[in-house]
Amino acid sequence: MDENQLIEDLEEELGRALLEHYIQRKRRVFIRINKDANRKMARLIKEKYNGFICVMTSVDAGDDLELVYHFAIEGEEGRQINLNVTVSTPKNIPEIKTITDIIPGSAYPEREAQDMVGLKIIGLPDPSRLFLADDWPEGVYPMRKY
Amino acid sequence: MALKIPIGPQHPALKEPTNFSVELDGEEIVDAYVKPNYNHRGMERLAEEKTYPQVLVLYERICGICSQIHPQCFAQATEDALGIEVPERANYIRTIMCELERVHSHLLWAGVGAHELGFDTGLMYLWRDREAVMDILEMISGNRVNYKMNTIGGVRRDIDERKIPMLLEALDAYVPQVDLYANAFTKDPTLRARLEGSGILTRKEADELCVAGPTARASGRDVEVRRDDPYAAYEEVDFEVPVVDDGDIMARAVVRLLELYQSINILKQALKNIPEGPIQADIDEIPEGEGVGRIEAPRGEVIHYVRSDGSWYPERTKVRAPSYVNIPALIPMLIGDTVAEIPITVASIDPCWSCTARVAIVDTNKKTEKIMTFEEIRSHYG
Numbered sequence: 001m002d003e004n005q006l007i008e009d010l011e012e013e014l015g016r017a018l019l020e021h022y023i024q025r026k027r028r029v030f031i032r033i034n035k036d037a038n039r040k041m042a043r044l045i046k047e048k049y050n051g052f053i054c055v056m057t058s059v060d061a062g063d064d065l066e067l068v069y070h071f072a073i074e075g076e077e078g079r080q081i082n083l084n085v086t087v088s089t090p091k092n093i094p095e096i097k098t099i100t101d102i103i104p105g106s107a108y109p110e111r112e113a114q115d116m117v118g119l120k121i122i123g124l125p126d127p128s129r130l131f132l133a134d135d136w137p138e139g140v141y142p143m144r145k146y
Numbered sequence: 147m148a149l150k151i152p153i154g155p156q157h158p159a160l161k162e163p164t165n166f167s168v169e170l171d172g173e174e175i176v177d178a179y180v181k182p183n184y185n186h187r188g189m190e191r192l193a194e195e196k197t198y199p200q201v202l203v204l205y206e207r208i209c210g211i212c213s214q215i216h217p218q219c220f221a222q223a224t225e226d227a228l229g230i231e232v233p234e235r236a237n238y239i240r241t242i243m244c245e246l247e248r249v250h251s252h253l254l255w256a257g258v259g260a261h262e263l264g265f266d267t268g269l270m271y272l273w274r275d276r277e278a279v280m281d282i283l284e285m286i287s288g289n290r291v292n293y294k295m296n297t298i299g300g301v302r303r304d305i306d307e308r309k310i311p312m313l314l315e316a317l318d319a320y321v322p323q324v325d326l327y328a329n330a331f332t333k334d335p336t337l338r339a340r341l342e343g344s345g346i347l348t349r350k351e352a353d354e355l356c357v358a359g360p361t362a363r364a365s366g367r368d369v370e371v372r373r374d375d376p377y378a379a380y381e382e383v384d385f386e387v388p389v390v391d392d393g394d395i396m397a398r399a400v401v402r403l404l405e406l407y408q409s410i411n412i413l414k415q416a417l418k419n420i421p422e423g424p425i426q427a428d429i430d431e432i433p434e435g436e437g438v439g440r441i442e443a444p445r446g447e448v449i450h451y452v453r454s455d456g457s458w459y460p461e462r463t464k465v466r467a468p469s470y471v472n473i474p475a476l477i478p479m480l481i482g483d484t485v486a487e488i489p490i491t492v493a494s495i496d497p498c499w500s501c502t503a504r505v506a507i508v509d510t511n512k513k514t515e516k517i518m519t520f521e522e523i524r525s526h527y528g
Contacts, residue, residue, distance in 0.1 A: 105356030
């Protein structure tokens with residue numbers, strides 16, 4: 001499917017959970033969804049769009065914490081579309097559900113998001129520290145800005 | 147209870163620090179665990195304090211082997227975020243640099259692999275031939291590593307037309323050498339005995355862990371950014387993507403050796419067809435925006451994300467190097483193998499990292515394990 005068909009399909013599948021969307025250029029699509037729809041999104045990536053996770057970016061956006069999922073999915077003519085999905089959560093409830101049980105390759109990026117901005121990934125099978133040292137103080141997050 | 151052995155921080159396969167613990171039943175590995183948290187360099191945080199051109203200098207130092215890939219990937223992400231169109235000639239020069247980097251990296255890997263097998267003659271031959279490509283890189287950029295070729299919107303140095311016949315000749319000299327190594331790795335009975343059937347990663351495991359690069363393509367997972375999401379001038383050159391289904395260490399060696407032929411092929415096409423024109427785009431303003439750069443590095447997909455808030459400083463950057471997805475794949479590879487295969491199995495994904503754990507103290511009699519912090523080590527031994 002091409003980029004426009006993908007947006008149409010996402011509108012149908014996610015309904016009101018799809019908050020914003022734009023096509024930046026060929027093979028680059030950015031969307032913003034409700035954080036409770038992230039597991040549905042992951043299932044779509046795996047079962048319908050035949051894609052995988054590349055990495056996640058955790059962002060401190062002031063009052064909110066954001067998590068950007070960078071997926072690669074099957075596009076047209078043997079090419080891939082890079083689909084970037086942003087979810088956000090208020091800083092006082094920094095909780096997002098895991099997608100590691102759906103896409104096992106998400107384990108490292110989710111653990112990294114926990115380390116770096118202090119997101120709490122609910123249901124992560126191994127929530128231990130990934131990149132921060134064992135003697136790093138609790139509750140200090142290197143990528144927090146505000 | 148199975149015996150647990152900590153391996154690392156100073157690692158047997160690569161002179162870089164990480165910690166593995168493997169659980170053994172006799173000689174067979176029954177479980178493995180990776181801890182990559184020794185050394186986090188904090189580059190993403192540092193990048194937020196620097197302007198875009200300064201970040202290029204910083205990200206060039208992520209990896210001494212991929213010192214073209216990382217700044218180029220950051221530049222691509224930034225160009226998308228800021229809406230900059232890169233001139234054709236600059237795209238060709240980037241393609242040439244990327245492929246030269248792949249040639250030197252794959253030869254370097256093959257040398258390390260040979261060394262891990264105790265085949266040091268192979269190491270000496272391979273690294274001798276790697277020097278020729280380092281000379282080509284120096285001829286183009288002025289540097290053996292950290293080439294400083296990229297800038298936001300293009301490249302900094304042009305390729306002199308008079309050098310092109312010389313470069314083509316140097317590349318032609320590579321083909322018989324690659325033939326020699328392909329022959330040695332696939333025909334030699336000792337190497338085959340070590341490489342075939344060990345360190346197996348199945349297609350299913352590769353798909354689940356989203357592994358990348360030659361590690362993926364040796365397990366039948368057909369992902370290749372140069373073809374799937376073409377960047378620079380890759381849309382304009384013809385090449386094949388070697389995919390092998392076996393999933394063992396031999397398959398990973400074969401994929402990399404076949405890729406060497408493809409790289410030489412791409413380099414020749416790019417050098418012959420390079421268009422005339424400018425090598426840098428003009429930048430008028432920095433708008434708000436976000437962009438994603440994807441590159442097929444020698445080890446797999448590199449992805450950079452950049453978010454711009456309209457200032458000179460990037461609001462957030464994200465770097466993912468291919469070993470980030472390939473290191474977790476070591477666990478299924480190691481399980482079922484013997485201790486003697488650990489170094490070559492770890493080396494077979496061509497790992498590249500800068501992280502590990504402290505010291506693990508395992509008391510097999512009391513069946514306990516404790517990780518010591520730096521302070522504890524100092525008070526204990528200092």
